[in-house]
Amino acid sequence: MDYRIGVVTQSITGRVLIKNDLKNAEPFIVVRKYNKTFIQTSSGFIHRVSAEIIHPHNGTYTVEMAAEVDQVELMFLGRRLRPVSYRFRRTLGVSEYIYDARLQPDSGWRDSYFILIKPGLTEYIVEQRFKMNKSDQLFLGQWMDRTEDEFEKATVDQ
Secondary structure: OEEEEEEEOOEEEEEEEEHHHOOOOOOEEEEEEEEEEEEEEOOEEEEEEEEEEEOOEOOEEEEEOOOOEEEEEEEEEOOOEOOEEEEEEOOEEEEEEEOOEEEOEOOOHHHHHHHHHHHHHHHHHHOHHHOOOHHHHHHHHHHHHHHHHHHHHHHHHO
16 A cells, blocks of 8 residues: 555545456445544544445546545455455545555355355445445446356356
């Protein structure tokens, strides 16, 4: 990871690198943004969590941090790849974080998908609290359908 000096964090940029350049991996990034509210408790401000999908363009991505966003979690996903997650906090003195995610093949992809990935992604479609836009929810549903179709095809071929 690297960074650029500045007043306060405005964005996270980088590349999505795939080991063995798997075809049909369809990498994407689930972005969770922690938006600070005006309500404060003894443990700090209460946050409203929102989510969006970022599609890397030629392997590069940019996530903008609006003024009310204190923290961003990025989860890098791709078909047949082990997910990678990283969290960034708004920081004084850093204008931009630069993070290259290295995704590697997952030998237990089917199990990882059904046990870890699918339940997490389904939450973004079902839960309205994330305020994910409809096109991102549709993308997730279609991506999961294509993934499961691939599993079915592999089972029939065996």
